[in-house]
Amino acid sequence: MPLPKSVKMVEVGPRDGLQNEPTPVAPAVKARLVDMLAEAGLTAIESGSFVSPKWVPQMAGTPEVLAAITRRPGVSYPVLVPNLKGLEAAEQAGGVDEIAVFGAASESFSQKNINCSIDESLARFAPVAERALANGWRVRGYVSCVLGCPYEGEIAPAKVAEVAQKLLAMGCYEISLGDTVGTGTPVKAQAMIEAVAQVVPVEKLAAHFHDTYGQALANILAVMEKGVAVVDSSVAGLGGCPYAKGASGNVASEDVLYMLDGMGIETGVDIDRLIAAGAYISGELGRPTGSKVARARGGCA
Known part of the structure; x- marks a missing residue:
């Protein structure tokens, strides 16, 4: 199949x-x-999360973020x-017109992450998606651990397909397939997509794709x-997962964009900005950027 002309x-x-x-990190930041x-030039920016601040304290200021953005x-x-x-909470905050829900392709990860089985998690999300769609919102689905699990090892592609199909049936307009621990390699990534x-x-x-093993760009291609x-992707390579020990950040947006620009693939995103x-954000966090491209261009904090 030819490569897409735009991404x-x-x-x-x-x-x-x-x-x-x-x-x-302060909401203003x-x-x-x-x-x-x-x-x-990015047209889809995941801006926060309405999870319990007890479990993910960093997301406690999401309503303030949504109120402050231009x-x-x-x-x-x-x-x-x-x-x-x-x-x-999202309804009360205002300014929301798209949400994301998330399942996992690994039973063990689902239990560690959200304390329930995959089927229980999907049953929990069904009324969430239904109500969001009734609000006129769009719903995006995530599947975690599509190429490996920190507890179970490799994950069967058929299991990923099963969870993705259920999210689609729930009304998700798009399914994001996540290599949460970053162990995937290109051939396995292609088999999973197939x-x-x-x-x-x-x-x-x-x-x-997370870049724990340095495979993210190869897997994306x-x-x-x-x-x-x-x-x-995540600017400056920020990220990781509190429930996946050893998982490093998402692939850096700057590095993805450099690759796509170099291939003549249109994104609408300006690499300097x-x-x-x-x-x-690296400066606010007090550490160097995780992007190799930014470091090479002198964009380190």
């Missing part, structure tokens, strides 16, 4: 990236980061919602060869 980059840094930080990412036409600002209580594409149209699939044209956004 949509979904920025997950302000949520998936910052949720694992050891020290709180998060809002400034979101605005800088939008100014760089909204740009054509840009969506989705938030993660784990249950009906979270959905109610399995999922049997039950979910490939144009409704997105790739979400591999799934693009199978028709995937939506890629999740993206590097500036990464330098800003």
